[in-house]
Amino acid sequence: MRAFLLLLLLGLVASSAVAVVLSRHHHRAGFIELSRLEKERDELNIEFGRLQIEQATWSEPNRIEQVAVTKLGMKFPEGAEVVVVQP
Template structure:
């Protein structure tokens, strides 16, 4: 009788262990899918950040600022005679 009880306990432990392995593998797959999605999102954000840095550098370029100041605001460099030096 004890041999049957021991065999039943071993079978139950084996089934529970198999269920645990299946659950752990399933959880691993789900986490790996989530990791892959997050890495893809990170890569897309890095690409967008690079584009934004390039755009910022373009808009902040001194030639661009000079062009906007001249065309939109009608600004120009003062003539030499218009410059006044104030000394204290």
């Protein structure tokens, strides 16, 4: 009976040790995934900042006016070309 109890306790200690090892392994795997996702988040934030700067550059009034004149042939109307519509 005493030998059985000793073997039972030894088995419980061994299974507890295996559970601790598995728990640490899952923790490390989770930490590695967290680090990868944080790095991806940082890269996406940098790309977002670049895109915001690019959008601001492309939407500047001088740039829009330049494209309207050169590519679309638009111009400001002369005095005689302005028509006022009244309701």
